[in-house]
Amino acid sequence: MSITKYPMTVQGARALEAELAHLTKVERPRLSQAIGEARELGDLKENAEYHAAREEQGMVEARIRDIEGRMQNAVIIDVTTIEHTGKVIFGTTVEIANVETDESVTYQIVGEDEADIKLGKISVGSPIARALIAKEEGDVVAVKTPGGVIEYEIVEVRHI
Structure with missing residues (x-):
């Protein structure tokens, strides 16, 4: 099975790298802290803050995987x-x-x-x-x- 490579401009690659950095360095730690704080509130079954933070964490982790996959399969072309x-x-x-x-x-x-x-x-x-x-x-x-x-x-x- 061959993996398809996709063309990407330098600007497009920079934008994805910036988004990835924001997600891994800002959002991931923020959500981890929010989950920890929500856990301390007690019963997880009826803890809306905990479930909301976990759901958002799942979306952030999915986007991180998506960006990493796109970057791995990108052929970055500098037209200049x-x-x-x-x-x-x-x-x-x-x-x-x-x-x-x-x-x-x-x-x-x-x-x-x-x-x-x-x-x-x-x-x-x-x-x-x-x-x-x-x-x-x-x-x-x-x-x-x-x-x-x-x-x-x-x-x-x-x-x-």
Whole structure:
């Protein structure tokens, strides 16, 4: 059985590392202390504080395992170290313009876990990113959407 590796930007890796550090150095000790204090209150069967702290501890430990697994299976790609050829690749920031409306938008192509449309980060597996990968500035790409096909022109490709 082979383990699948997933691409991740340097920024995405840093964010996960920061979250992991917070969970292990702040949340885990806080919950351990809360469980200890709740235990001292007596009967655990009817101790709401104890059960709430244990439940939260379970969620924190699950998130820690999830992050550790993701980091273990990540291939961290620093796009700033890759020669800029003008082609869209994982990690690049791409400005595209709707051919019909001339409305432009900028996206960074990131790993599945990093995607956040509000921040302009789209998953490498998204329809737009799949259409853009390996294309160059000036190319026009067709993106299939639920509302039909939309054509975009690649205005600029940046390695930032």
